[in-house]
Amino acid sequence: MEKRSRNAAATRQAILESAMTAFTKRGYDGAGVREIATDAGVTAMLVNRYFGSKEELFAEVVDTMLAPPTMVPGESGASGGAEAASEPETRDESRKRVASRELARETAKALAARTAPGADHLGPFELMLRSAANPRAAEILRAGIERHVGARFADALEGPGTHERAELGLALLAGVWLLRTVIGTPALREADSALLVEQLTSMLSVVVEQ
Amino acid sequence: MEKRSRNAAATRQAILESAMTAFTKRGYDGAGVREIATDAGVTAMLVNRYFGSKEELFAEVVDTMLAPPTMVPGESGASGGAEAASEPETRDESRKRVASRELARETAKALAARTAPGADHLGPFELMLRSAANPRAAEILRAGIERHVGARFADALEGPGTHERAELGLALLAGVWLLRTVIGTPALREADSALLVEQLTSMLSVVVEQ
DNA sequence: CGTTCATGTCTACACTCGTAGACTTCACTT
DNA sequence: AAGTGAAGTCTACGAGTGTAGACATGAACG
Numbered sequence: 001m002e003k004r005s006r007n008a009a010a011t012r013q014a015i016l017e018s019a020m021t022a023f024t025k026r027g028y029d030g031a032g033v034r035e036i037a038t039d040a041g042v043t044a045m046l047v048n049r050y051f052g053s054k055e056e057l058f059a060e061v062v063d064t065m066l067a068p069p070t071m072v073p074g075e076s077g078a079s080g081g082a083e084a085a086s087e088p089e090t091r092d093e094s095r096k097r098v099a100s101r102e103l104a105r106e107t108a109k110a111l112a113a114r115t116a117p118g119a120d121h122l123g124p125f126e127l128m129l130r131s132a133a134n135p136r137a138a139e140i141l142r143a144g145i146e147r148h149v150g151a152r153f154a155d156a157l158e159g160p161g162t163h164e165r166a167e168l169g170l171a172l173l174a175g176v177w178l179l180r181t182v183i184g185t186p187a188l189r190e191a192d193s194a195l196l197v198e199q200l201t202s203m204l205s206v207v208v209e210q
Numbered sequence: 211m212e213k214r215s216r217n218a219a220a221t222r223q224a225i226l227e228s229a230m231t232a233f234t235k236r237g238y239d240g241a242g243v244r245e246i247a248t249d250a251g252v253t254a255m256l257v258n259r260y261f262g263s264k265e266e267l268f269a270e271v272v273d274t275m276l277a278p279p280t281m282v283p284g285e286s287g288a289s290g291g292a293e294a295a296s297e298p299e300t301r302d303e304s305r306k307r308v309a310s311r312e313l314a315r316e317t318a319k320a321l322a323a324r325t326a327p328g329a330d331h332l333g334p335f336e337l338m339l340r341s342a343a344n345p346r347a348a349e350i351l352r353a354g355i356e357r358h359v360g361a362r363f364a365d366a367l368e369g370p371g372t373h374e375r376a377e378l379g380l381a382l383l384a385g386v387w388l389l390r391t392v393i394g395t396p397a398l399r400e401a402d403s404a405l406l407v408e409q410l411t412s413m414l415s416v417v418v419e420q
Numbered sequence: 421c422g423t424t425c426a427t428g429t430c431t432a433c434a435c436t437c438g439t440a441g442a443c444t445t446c447a448c449t450t
Numbered sequence: 451a452a453g454t455g456a457a458g459t460c461t462a463c464g465a466g467t468g469t470a471g472a473c474a475t476g477a478a479c480g
Contacts, residue, residue: 006426008427029239032467033467033468033469034466043428045429046427046428048470132393133343134240163397164398164402164406167395167397168398168413173385174388175386175388176385179377179380179384184349185352186356187373188381195371199378206409215447221457242437242438243437243438255441258439259457259458263439264438
């Protein structure tokens with residue numbers, strides 16, 4: 001661990017990244033300010049000094065983790081293990097050119113891979129699922145989803161009711177993530193990957209295709 | 211509120227019902243033993259005296275709320291104080307006679323109705339979604355789902371991979387419940403009911419129909 | 421060099437939490 | 451009516467929470 005001698009920006013970033021993993025792994029209520037601070041090599045009070053309060057820190061974490069991934073290679077979004085949950089390479093514009101069924105399949109494959117028993121990909125879904133219990137956190141999440149994710153997913157669709165259909169797809173993704181990783185129901189954990197992708201693709205196609 | 215003068219069974223039941231609503235509304239971490247006790251007209255210590263600990267109380271709540279049919283149209287599904295309705299009829303058999311598409315549609319309609327903006331139907335889904343953040347609670351939930359819900363839903367299906375397909379359906383239900391009520395994303399909240407039922411039916415049919 | 425001010429720490433407060441042990445009060449039996 | 455055991459309460463502890471205010475520190479600048 002490097003020293004980071006009195007660099008405000010670096011310290012702030014360290015706190016933010018520590019908060020990302022803490023909130024994602026333990027949820028808003030489960031993560032403590034002291035824990036976040038210690039992991040960042042800092043005192044608890046400094047967290048509030050930089051972010052105002054735990055709630056404001058959480059809001060910034062949500063904003064960071066739900067924001068679309070930066071294409072600029074210089075910025076590595078998060079070293080703490082937080083990546084945005086979207087398909088590997090395809091950006092919004094190129095997505096529309098891809099056949100709808102293919103979009104559904106790629107999404108299904110990505111979901112299946114990240115929620116596989118071995119993988120421990122922390123991501124915005126876990127952040128949401130583990131923090132939804134707290135009403136204040138839920139409101140912050142709602143705002144973040146509305147601002148970032150919902151619109152981004154809806155843009156990938158065509159036809160009428162894109163927002164509603166996008167959120168229906170999101171609901172399926174969130175539910176599978178919940179049961180497969182957070183809860184850990186055996187039937188879904190041990191499900192055959194190829195078969196799972198197949199079923200998810202079919203379900204997603206309902207809302208993805210026109 | 212009646213007096214319930216020193217009746218052990220009634221007191222236990224009162225605590226259990228109070229715990230159901232508290233855990234469902236605020237989640238495992240959010241609900242306090244003192245709050246549960248006060249709502250039952252009792253001291254906090256009596257809760258632990260009857261149930262051993264908060265965790266054991268939660269386990270009994272989970273067992274109670276997951277035991278009766280949850281999402282299937284014929285049932286009331288615990289609106290706050292769940293009543294143990296005994297029902298000797300062969301529900302499973304009659305269900306299988308219903309056309310698969312009809313099962314999907316009925317389920318979709320029930321889900322849409324219970325997650326509508328006005329309705330405040332507390333149920334096992336909220337219990338799960340609000341308590342999943344705590345690992346101990348998640349494990350208890352996993353056991354309960356495996357013991358009760360998964361198998362029951364799988365029994366309503368036919369063909370291969372019933373457990374996996376049942377849990378995929380459950381995932382969709384849970385995700386919609388999450389986004390629509392716990393998080394409260396506007397696109398799903400304000401979605402047209404009939405259209406929502408239609409899309410949900412199509413998505414569910416993928417896993418419900420053979 | 422010494423001053424300065426952002427950067428970071430320490431102590432402390434005012435809670436809430438789950439729960440353990442000792443105590444009291446009531447309903448029922450004899 | 452007296453006794454007894456179950457039913458319920460009281461006090462308290464130890465740990466943990468978020469955060470406010472006072473204090474220390476060190477790097478950059480005159």
